[in-house]
Amino acid sequence: MQNPRKFREKIIERSFSSVSAISLLILISIFIFLFITGIKAFTQISLSDFFLGNVWNPTAYGEPTWGILSLIVGTLMIAIGSLIIAIPLGLASAIYLSEIARPEIREIVKPAIEMIAGVPSVVLGLIGIVFLSPLIANIFGLSNGLNALTSSIIVAIMILPTIISISEDVLTSLPKDFREASLALGATKWQMIKMTLLPAGLSGIVAAIMLGLGRAVGETMAVLMVAGNSIAMPASFFDPIRPMTANIAIEINEVVKGSLHYEALFAIGLVLFVMTFAVNLISDIIIERQVRKYKW
């Protein structure tokens, strides 16, 4: 007779491994689905027209055009713009919370920051339209504020909680010895943060930033509401942009299933998938390297 306890153990093990197998299966099926549908578009659109063409206009009056370069630029502008805003703010807040703030302040501020992550993106988009975009228009003397800058700020707000919260956890989890050794050698608090804690926690901080980047690339709703969504190639952050996510969201509801337009939207989805996959892969590699370097 089998030991009932061992039997139970086995069932739990099996169910855990099958659950993780399912999530892997889902990821693979998403990729296959995207790939099979998206790749069909390239039977009629050449790769160079698709990736290097400037004009995305499938519903043109004359010949439709399928260039996604301006859409890719739109996505990259939001990703870069929001990181430029969110990294300094996020890192400074994380350092403040883990090293400088009194515990009672941290108890209030940290949950408050994490609550930003719970704000639905459509609500942030609304705030962007009603409050932020007129403000941006006023400050920079533009006729309106539906542009890349406004979208970047909104997305920066969305990714701040991720960056702050994870970076703070990383800094707090560093061994106490690091701080004590550093201070014992005569470092000031700032020197300790700059020379000991930040390098030691770099892997985690990079992971936090990468997670934020992944969200920035994938964000749709809030961006759709404030980006202006013009198909023209943007020349500056004051121009409207149409990121890939917004383009898919705008057009997918009206395309005929199986049409070239439908397949082309899936091809864009495939490009997005590959981009976020690459971001995650790169962050994994960085983390792996850092972990080996700072093994303690």
Next chain:
Amino acid sequence: MLSVIVNENNPVSKLTIDHIGKIYKGEITNWKELGGKDQEITLYGRQSSSGTYSFFMEHVLKGDYSAKMRSMDGNQAIINAVRQDESAMGYVGIGYLVDEKGNQVSGINILKVAKDKDSEYISPLNKEKLHEYTISRPLYQYFANKPAKDSAIYNFLMFELSAQGKDIVRKSGFDDITTLDNSNNEELLRKI
């Protein structure tokens, strides 16, 4: 019916169809060329998934939209944008120009439109000249199959065409069915 709207501080009050088309195609880019301020025109339109988008493209532009046009989520989004933007131009269904109480919405001017420069400029809100206003389109209803006489759908269609139904349409800010569409309808209904 579609109306072309601008910000309330814009001095331009009337345009020809030709001008509107050229503006949306990106051939006219400054209000100065139309007697307005020296200011670049900011275009607001619908997304390509909208029927209004294709109708405006096929009947007013007869060409491609300027790539600089901002695509908005809906009629109300266009009105809100035009209200905030002095250099704006947008197009919306006239049902969005009046609120529930029948008052014209604030912050925007509705352009009078003429077929060509020799024709009369007509406001889309001018009830007497309704059929002379050029940017209008019918709305269609689709059914899975031909409705049988006295079925619920048939009765609903008859209700829409009754005086009571027309009254509701008018109250929602839309216009009476044109004589031409009316005779088309009658012909279709006869076949049932």
